[in-house]
Amino acid sequence: MDEVALIRDAQGGDLDSFNRLVLAYQELAYNLALRMLDDEASAEDATQTAFISAYRHMESFRGGSFKSWVMRMVTNTCYDELRRQKRRPTTPLEPINDEDDEEIESPYWMADDHNPTPEQALDQRELESAIQSCLSDLPDDFRSVVIMVDVEGLDYQEVSDAIGKPLGTVKSRLARAREKMRDCLQGAWELLPANFRLKLEERA
Amino acid sequence: MNQMKNISASEWQLLSAYLDDQVSSDERIQIERKLDSDAAFRQAMLSLQKTRLVIRSMPRRKVPRNFTLTSEMVPVRGTFQLFPLLRFSSAFAAIAAVVLFAVQLLPGMFNAGTQMAAPAAVDMTAAENASGPVPPMIYWGSPPLATGKGGGGGGDGSSASVYPGGMGGGAPDTVFGVPSGAATPGIQFEIPQPTNPAGIGGAAVLEATPTVASALPLEPTPAATGTQVPPLTLAPEPTAGPETQRSQATLSGNPVLGLRPQDSGKVIADSQPLENTTATQEHPTPAGRALLLPAAIGLAVLAAVTAIAAWIIWKKSHN
Numbered sequence: 277m278d279e280v281a282l283i284r285d286a287q288g289g290d291l292d293s294f295n296r297l298v299l300a301y302q303e304l305a306y307n308l309a310l311r312m313l314d315d316e317a318s319a320e321d322a323t324q325t326a327f328i329s330a331y332r333h334m335e336s337f338r339g340g341s342f343k344s345w346v347m348r349m350v351t352n353t354c355y356d357e358l359r360r361q362k363r364r365p366t367t368p369l370e371p372i373n374d375e376d377d378e379e380i381e382s383p384y385w386m387a388d389d390h391n392p393t394p395e396q397a398l399d400q401r402e403l404e405s406a407i408q409s410c411l412s413d414l415p416d417d418f419r420s421v422v423i424m425v426d427v428e429g430l431d432y433q434e435v436s437d438a439i440g441k442p443l444g445t446v447k448s449r450l451a452r453a454r455e456k457m458r459d460c461l462q463g464a465w466e467l468l469p470a471n472f473r474l475k476l477e478e479r480a
Numbered sequence: 481m482n483q484m485k486n487i488s489a490s491e492w493q494l495l496s497a498y499l500d501d502q503v504s505s506d507e508r509i510q511i512e513r514k515l516d517s518d519a520a521f522r523q524a525m526l527s528l529q530k531t532r533l534v535i536r537s538m539p540r541r542k543v544p545r546n547f548t549l550t551s552e553m554v555p556v557r558g559t560f561q562l563f564p565l566l567r568f569s570s571a572f573a574a575i576a577a578v579v580l581f582a583v584q585l586l587p588g589m590f591n592a593g594t595q596m597a598a599p600a601a602v603d604m605t606a607a608e609n610a611s612g613p614v615p616p617m618i619y620w621g622s623p624p625l626a627t628g629k630g631g632g633g634g635g636d637g638s639s640a641s642v643y644p645g646g647m648g649g650g651a652p653d654t655v656f657g658v659p660s661g662a663a664t665p666g667i668q669f670e671i672p673q674p675t676n677p678a679g680i681g682g683a684a685v686l687e688a689t690p691t692v693a694s695a696l697p698l699e700p701t702p703a704a705t706g707t708q709v710p711p712l713t714l715a716p717e718p719t720a721g722p723e724t725q726r727s728q729a730t731l732s733g734n735p736v737l738g739l740r741p742q743d744s745g746k747v748i749a750d751s752q753p754l755e756n757t758t759a760t761q762e763h764p765t766p767a768g769r770a771l772l773l774p775a776a777i778g779l780a781v782l783a784a785v786t787a788i789a790a791w792i793i794w795k796k797s798h799n
Binding site: 324 | 493495500502527531534535536538539541542543544545546547549553
């Protein structure tokens with residue numbers, strides 16, 4: 277895929293070229309939105325809105341990392357959604373009990389290709405729930421940085437481009453976010469699956 | 481745990497960057513030295529590594545659907561780029577239309593102001609008349625003596641002496657009042673010989689000159705001298721030139737009577753607008769006015785059309 281050519285064509289109004297870029301980055305964008313908003317429906321909406329906004333503002337892309345530019349669109353859309361939720365908080369109609377709704381809302385059969393055993397799936401679900409809870413407690417600015425670096429694997433420069441802040445700010449926010457995550461996960465550490473803890477301790 | 485608390489924020493930030501290999505070579509050497517010598521620093525490093533591993537262990541979700549765009553979701557960008565052009569052109573056309581309307585209306589406003597001044601003077605004179613003794617009234621352009629409208633008017637003693645036939649009562653074109661403090665008894669009016677046949681009226685000039693010695697002279701204006709109306713009363717100081725006398729009369733606040741040159745010899749109807757009897761004013765040429773109005777209307781229409789077009793494009797692009 278010649279990304280530069282696709283970007284140039286998309287800037288000229290070619291929707292097919294833009295859609296090829298969408299296919300390349302939609303998983304990254306969706307996962308960022310999902311971790312930021314902690315809600316699948318909101319994440320879908322935010323991802324779609326971000327790509328529409330990206331297409332409308334293609335002419336404002338002045339080169340550099342297109343991935344960072346898309347991440348910036350997604351991050352800004354998520355910030356808008358979070359602000360809207362704070363202004364007008366909503367109550368979900370589904371039951372809050374995780375055991376009841378996760379069968380519907382968390383399609384793990386879609387997430388992994390290697391078909392984990394039921395025990396592994398349960399461990400993974402508990403772990404993800406614990407991490408997501410700690411992420412949701414972070415301030416929005418810290419959360420976006422730690423998700424992009426530690427979950428999505430972007431480097432510091434890409435994150436700096438995505439959030440429009442200098443490298444020093446990225447480093448500072450990431451360190452503080454990790455510190456808060458460490459404190460949060462301390463209490464949940466024992467709740468983590470035993471085999472997972474053992475594996476982590478071996479790697480550390 | 482307590483050892484980790486001894487790590488400063490800057491050291492923690494340095495460790496975090498070291499973990500991601502985002503430090504300089506000097507910083508790296510410094511950190512590795514401290515890791516070898518400081519147990520608290522080493523413990524902090526381990527906890528940070530573990531935390532990062534836990535976060536990185538989060539599974540990535542597959543997208544529930546594709547987020548590709550369709551032509552229904554987004555408008556054609558070429559059309560949307562017309563929006564700023566239409567928006568600015570509509571704003572410019574609206575401003576231009578307002579300016580043209582204002583330019584066209586302003587002279588009319590001045591005219592209206594002048595027209596409003598005469599009735600106000602009449603009202604003030606009426607108020608003065610009501611409070612003081614009977615003032616001398618000079619009727620300018622009054623109806624003809626024999627066929628005046630609303631004949632039988634007048635009513636007070638002075639008018640009866642002037643118009644023994646019971647004429648008067650027609651609305652005067654201009655009414656000049658004398659200050660209430662002025663002596664009014666003994667005013668003598670003389671009826672001029674009208675230049676027009678009886679019954680047409682309007683051009684007849686009546687002058688009232690108080691016979692008292694203290695009264696200031698009333699002089700016909702030079703414009704009036706061109707008419708055939710004979711001056712009925714002369715000023716007591718005929719040695720002064722006409723310009724000097726007029727200046728004196730104007731400065732002293734006394735009325736100056738007469739006809740403008742263009743009105744001399746013409747019949748002045750009662751219904752003629754007051755502005756025709758007042759000072760001459762500058763008016764835009766009819767041709768200029770004829771051009772201004774269509775231009776202003778055209779610009780207003782253009783502003784409305786472009787604004788509606790911009791609104792439609794904006795609406796489509798945000799749906």
